Amino acid sequence: MAQPLVKKDDDRDDEADYSPFLGIEKGAVLQEARVFNDPQLDPRRCSQVITKLLYLLNQGETFTKVEATEVFFSVTKLFQSRDIGLRRMVYVMIKELSPSADEVIIVTSSLMKDMTSKTDMYRANAIRVLCRITDGTLLTQIERYLKQAIVDKNPVVASAALVSGIHLLQTNPEIVKRWSNEVQEAVQSRAALVQFHALALLHQIRQNDRLAVNKLVTSLTRGSVRSPLAQCLLIRYTSQVIRESANNTQTGDRPFYDFLEGCLRHKAEMVIFEAARAITELNGVTSRELTPAITVLQLFLSSSKPVLRFAAVRTLNKVAMTHPMAVTNCNIDMESLISDQNRSIATLAITTLLKTGNESSVDRLMKQITNFMSDIADEFKIVVVEAIRSLCLKFPLKHRSLMNFLSNILREEGGFEYKKAIVDSIVILIRDIPEAKESGLLHLCEFIEDCEFTYLSTQILHFLGIEGPKTSDPSKYIRYIYNRVHLENATVRAGAVSTLAKFGAMVDALKPRIFVLLRRCLFDNDDEVRDRATLYLNTLGGDGAVVETGEDVKEFLFGSLDIPLVNLENSLKNYELSEESFDIDSVPKEVKTQPLAEKKAPGKKPTGLSAPPTGPPSTVDAYERLLSSIPEFANFGKLFKSSAPVELTEAETEYAVNVVKHIFDGHVVFQFNCTNTIPEQLLENVTVIVDASEAEEFAEVATKPLRSLPYDSPGQTFVAFEKPEGVSAVGKFSNMLRFIVKEVDPSTGEAEEDGVEDEYQLEDLEVVAADYMLKVGVSNFRNAWESMGADCERVDEYGLGPRDSLAEAVNAVINLLGMQPCEVSIQCLFFFGIYAVDMDMHFTFTFLTALHWTVKYHVVNCFFTAIPV
Numbered sequence: 001m002a003q004p005l006v007k008k009d010d011d012r013d014d015e016a017d018y019s020p021f022l023g024i025e026k027g028a029v030l031q032e033a034r035v036f037n038d039p040q041l042d043p044r045r046c047s048q049v050i051t052k053l054l055y056l057l058n059q060g061e062t063f064t065k066v067e068a069t070e071v072f073f074s075v076t077k078l079f080q081s082r083d084i085g086l087r088r089m090v091y092v093m094i095k096e097l098s099p100s101a102d103e104v105i106i107v108t109s110s111l112m113k114d115m116t117s118k119t120d121m122y123r124a125n126a127i128r129v130l131c132r133i134t135d136g137t138l139l140t141q142i143e144r145y146l147k148q149a150i151v152d153k154n155p156v157v158a159s160a161a162l163v164s165g166i167h168l169l170q171t172n173p174e175i176v177k178r179w180s181n182e183v184q185e186a187v188q189s190r191a192a193l194v195q196f197h198a199l200a201l202l203h204q205i206r207q208n209d210r211l212a213v214n215k216l217v218t219s220l221t222r223g224s225v226r227s228p229l230a231q232c233l234l235i236r237y238t239s240q241v242i243r244e245s246a247n248n249t250q251t252g253d254r255p256f257y258d259f260l261e262g263c264l265r266h267k268a269e270m271v272i273f274e275a276a277r278a279i280t281e282l283n284g285v286t287s288r289e290l291t292p293a294i295t296v297l298q299l300f301l302s303s304s305k306p307v308l309r310f311a312a313v314r315t316l317n318k319v320a321m322t323h324p325m326a327v328t329n330c331n332i333d334m335e336s337l338i339s340d341q342n343r344s345i346a347t348l349a350i351t352t353l354l355k356t357g358n359e360s361s362v363d364r365l366m367k368q369i370t371n372f373m374s375d376i377a378d379e380f381k382i383v384v385v386e387a388i389r390s391l392c393l394k395f396p397l398k399h400r401s402l403m404n405f406l407s408n409i410l411r412e413e414g415g416f417e418y419k420k421a422i423v424d425s426i427v428i429l430i431r432d433i434p435e436a437k438e439s440g441l442l443h444l445c446e447f448i449e450d451c452e453f454t455y456l457s458t459q460i461l462h463f464l465g466i467e468g469p470k471t472s473d474p475s476k477y478i479r480y481i482y483n484r485v486h487l488e489n490a491t492v493r494a495g496a497v498s499t500l501a502k503f504g505a506m507v508d509a510l511k512p513r514i515f516v517l518l519r520r521c522l523f524d525n526d527d528e529v530r531d532r533a534t535l536y537l538n539t540l541g542g543d544g545a546v547v548e549t550g551e552d553v554k555e556f557l558f559g560s561l562d563i564p565l566v567n568l569e570n571s572l573k574n575y576e577l578s579e580e581s582f583d584i585d586s587v588p589k590e591v592k593t594q595p596l597a598e599k600k601a602p603g604k605k606p607t608g609l610s611a612p613p614t615g616p617p618s619t620v621d622a623y624e625r626l627l628s629s630i631p632e633f634a635n636f637g638k639l640f641k642s643s644a645p646v647e648l649t650e651a652e653t654e655y656a657v658n659v660v661k662h663i664f665d666g667h668v669v670f671q672f673n674c675t676n677t678i679p680e681q682l683l684e685n686v687t688v689i690v691d692a693s694e695a696e697e698f699a700e701v702a703t704k705p706l707r708s709l710p711y712d713s714p715g716q717t718f719v720a721f722e723k724p725e726g727v728s729a730v731g732k733f734s735n736m737l738r739f740i741v742k743e744v745d746p747s748t749g750e751a752e753e754d755g756v757e758d759e760y761q762l763e764d765l766e767v768v769a770a771d772y773m774l775k776v777g778v779s780n781f782r783n784a785w786e787s788m789g790a791d792c793e794r795v796d797e798y799g800l801g802p803r804d805s806l807a808e809a810v811n812a813v814i815n816l817l818g819m820q821p822c823e824v825s826i827q828c829l830f831f832f833g834i835y836a837v838d839m840d841m842h843f844t845f846t847f848l849t850a851l852h853w854t855v856k857y858h859v860v861n862c863f864f865t866a867i868p869v
Contacts, residue, residue: 021055029053030067036074043083050075050089057096072097072106079110084121087114091125095132104133115145123149124160131164136172143175150182150198155191162186162197169204177205187220192227199230203237210244217241221259228268235263235271239278254282257289264296272296273311280319290319290326301333306342313337313348320355327356338368346372347380354387359395366405373409378418381409385418389425392433399429399436407443416453423447423456427463438471445480457488458495465499469506478503478510482517490526497521497529501536505554511540563587563625627662627669632702633720636664641774645673648735648762654678655760657688657737661771666725668698668767672717674737676709679744682751683709686739688762690719695731695767698723709739728772735762770818 029052035045053071057063063071075097078090094107114126127149130142149161162183169176183205186198199220206212217238225231238256245255263275279285279293300312313334320327337349350369357365369388373381385406392402403426410422423444430440444460451457461481468477481503484496497518504514521533539553563584571587624639645658654677662669672688686706692698702720709715723729742755814821 021052024052024055026056026061026063029056030071033071033074036077041078041081041086043081043086046078046081047086047089050093053093054096068097069103072103076107076110079107084119087122088125091129095129098133104135104138108134108138112142112145115142115149120154120157123154124156127157127160127164131168136175139168139172139175143178147179147182150179150186155189155194158186158189158191158194159197162194162201165201166197166204169201176201180205187230188224190226192229195225195227196229196233199225199233203233213237214241214245217256221256228266228271231263231266231268231271232274235260235274235278239281243283254289257282261292264292269300269305269308273300273308273315277311277315280315285323287323287326290323294319294326294330298330298333301330301337306340306345309337309340310342310345310348313345313352317348317352317355320352324356327352331356331361335368338372343376343380347376347383350384351387354384354391357391359398362391362395362398363401366401370405370408374412378415381414381418382421385409385421385425389428392425392429396433396435399433400439403429403436403439403443407446410443410447411450416456419451419453419456423460430467437467441467441471441477445477448484449480454489454491457484457492461492461495461499465502468499469503474503474507475510475513478513478517485517485521485524485529490528493521493524493526494528494532497532497536501532501540504536504540515540564622623660623662623671630704630718632704633667633669633718636667636669636720639664641771643771646765648672648765655683655737657762659735659765661765661767663771667701667720667722668729669718669720670733670765672719672735672737673714674706674709674717675714676711679711680746681711682742682744683739684742684755686715686717686737688717688719689736689738690721690765691734691736692721692731693734695721695729695733697727697729698731698733698767711744728769730767730769733765733767735765736760737762768818770816773818775818775820 029049032049033053035042035049072094075090075093078086081087108130111126111130114122115130117123117126127146131139131146134142146161146164149157150165152158152161165176165179165183180202183198183202186194187202189195189198202216203213206216217234220234221238225234238259242254242256257279260275260279263271264279266272266275273296276293276296279289282289294316297312297316300308301316303309303312316327316330316334331353334349334353338346338353340346340349350365350372353361353365369384373384376384388402388405392399406422406426406429410419410426426440426443430437441464444464448457448460451460461484464477464481468474471477478500481496481499485493488496500514500517504511504518515537518533518537521529522537524530524533567588568584572582575582620639620642623642627633627636627639639662641663643661643663645660648657648659649655656675656677658673660671660673662671670688670690674683674686676683684707686709687703690700692700698721700719701722702718704718706715706717737760739758739760740755741758742751742753744751810821
């Protein structure tokens with residue numbers, strides 16, 4: 001048998017674990033397997049060989065068909081041995097080998113003999129193996145034995161039959177469903193494991209029948225379940241019934257809640273915790289319903305068992321996200337867990353306290369956390385930093401102490417992800433709390449004085465270039481920036497030069513000093529640094545004159561590039577040195593869209609340095625560059641918003657088409673992204689005929705057809721409509737895809753000269769009010785709301801009709817308004833957005849919306865506040 005891992009030696013410098021299987025080879029083990037054929041079997045040696053074979057299989061070693069067959073037949077000969085330990089190893093080996101149908105018959109008789117043996121250990125293992133390797137035909141022959149085993153007096157045999165039934169339910173459900181009476185009888189067993197497995201199997205048999213599950217839960221909640229494991233299962237099934245019944249009833253009564261509350265007084269700790277967790281996860285749970293669950297979780301916080309403390313604090317941490325006031329009574333107990341030896345418990349305790357604490361307790365918490373931070377790993381520190389950031393946004397008046405805490409831990413040792421989390425938090429606080437800008441920027445400047453991460457240094461320098469010139473005294477940051485030119489690597493030096501240039505472009509009084517520093521950079525030993533310094537000196541006017549920087553210069557230096565970087569890179573690679581210089585106007589501006597099959601997975605919203613405050617601009621900029629490169633749309637003005645793609649065809653159709661709606665002040669442009677999915681066809685002169693008869697305020701003004709659409713090569717065709725300026729016109733459009741189709745020779749790939757005109761009906765398209773609303777995030781909604789006067793508020797009410805759940809009601813409001821959800825409290829959901837109105841006058845309205853809901857979801861009041869910006 002395999003021996004436990006032991007140390008090879010006592011040398012602390014080389015603590016490599018020694019394994020008895022180290023260096024074994026498949027060929028050598030297969031040779032050893034010949035001992036299975038010996039006339040006199042050695043059980044101990046055979047068990048060791050089987051252990052090595054199992055090790056190879058679990059390490060991913062593959063056996064050929066011949067090798068597996070030989071090993072299988074050799075193992076079957078071990079049924080001659082009466083050694084119980086060896087017999088158990090044989091069972092495991094047969095299960096792992098998974099013999100084919102023609103080989104199973106070799107061991108079927110031996111397994112069936114063991115299944116009716118007087119040795120219970122043989123019976124239980126034979127049932128497990130036989131059910132694992134058998135098919136439906138053999139299963140009908142042994143069904144009678146399996147039914148008897150389910151109600152067997154020996155709990156080991158009964159559990160083996162029940163577990164086998166759970167596995168067989170996936171492949172032979174009709175046979176297993178005939179065992180309901182026997183399984184129902186096993187649920188009443190006094191053996192804990194038998195009752196647990198029987199309840200699991202019975203629920204799986206009835207899971208598709210809601211009424212049957214309801215009856216099962218009703219009968220078992222009357223006290224017939226003795227096993228703590230089965231009781232935990234019953235609590236989970238009860239929670240499922242409560243959720244389903246809550247969706248179908250309009251009354252405030254919650255069925256089976258009394259049973260869950262009664263389980264809080266069970267003698268088994270696992271049952272108590274399962275019941276408490278189930279209560280906290282109920283939909284729309286009230287403070288009164290939460291109270292008994294919170295009470296028992298509070299008792300677990302002072303338990304001597306780490307697993308109970310961890311389970312309780314993790315559950316309370318989740319409750320604090322939705323019901324922070326209900327958890328405040330546990331704060332004293334959780335403060336004692338900050339010094340817990342288990343760092344996971346301590347971290348959860350701190351983050352929970354940060355969510356439930358009030359403004360007066362912030363300073364006390366900061367003192368406790370300061371001593372705690374040095375004892376935990378970086379992954380736990382990141383969780384604490386994110387919780388502190390949320391606390392600071394919740395209590396902006398405490399930004400000074402929280403910002404000082406972040407700056408102190410920023411100077412301590414830590415990895416890249418930890419330092420990045422701190423920097424991101426400081427950046428977000430600077431953006432959302434104006435009073436924190438000066439101190440936050442100084443903290444970042446001090447950090448880059450001794451920063452070992454190039455990425456963080458360059459990102460902070462970039463952020464300084466944006467926010468530094470807007471402060472009351474921009475000159476105090478120049479010293480920190482110029483120090484980077486002398487003390488850092490080439491990448492950071494180049495970033496510092498760009499930041500200096502931004503100060504010179506934005507603050508005219510600093511230009512003479514900036515010019516002196518930039519001239520010193522002309523002698524740098526790196527090409528990138530010298531080139532940047534030369535560019536900025538020539539563009540800003542390096543003669544030393546203090547003149548106002550023109551808007552065109554600022555746009556050239558710091559505006560977004562109007563061509564895709566991929567196209568520029570490809571053009572530079574293809575450029576050959578000649579007398580003619582490289583012409584940037586020759587770079588194509590069109591953006592090739594991704595195929596429809598390449599769907600981007602929804603990712604986590606970026607924060608901190610990696611995201612600008614108004615959302616990711618890359619997609620909008622790409623669309624704007626694409627539209628401005630088309631002459632028919634060049635005079636439409638600035639693009640306000642581009643919608644997400646809307647599918648106009650079903651999946652797996654001949655032609656895949658989706659549309660993106662581009663909103664301008666006086667125009668709406670439909671970008672139809674088309675993909676040809678038929679290899680034998682080439683489409684030419686592809687257009688979309690748009691019928692605007694149900695959109696009276698729109699008039700078609702331009703169309704840009706797609707010349708050619710080969711197989712699996714996405715292309716774009718555009719249709720532009722004019723609408724009244726400054727009006728959010730809405731309407732419904734019918735669409736027809738029209739094209740010339742040409743047959744393609746599969747062998748040569750060439751298309752025929754003559755084609756046939758054809759049409760393809762697309763789904764209708766609507767322009768709605770939400771298309772004119774730009775989603776914009778705001779971290780501190782309450783400050784933004786309170787900073788506006790009462791004369792800005794407009795109140796309106798919308799009825800959404802009956803909804804199945806609160807989540808469905810909220811999604812309906814989001815789709816109706818097209819706004820960005822910002823914050824959520826117990827009864828309110830806050831939105832933020834910019835509405836496109838009268839864009840020629842550069843006048844927009846920002847809507848802050850507070851959504852209040854009632855318990856039954858059938859009345860939703862939306863209160864709007866309009867703010868001119």
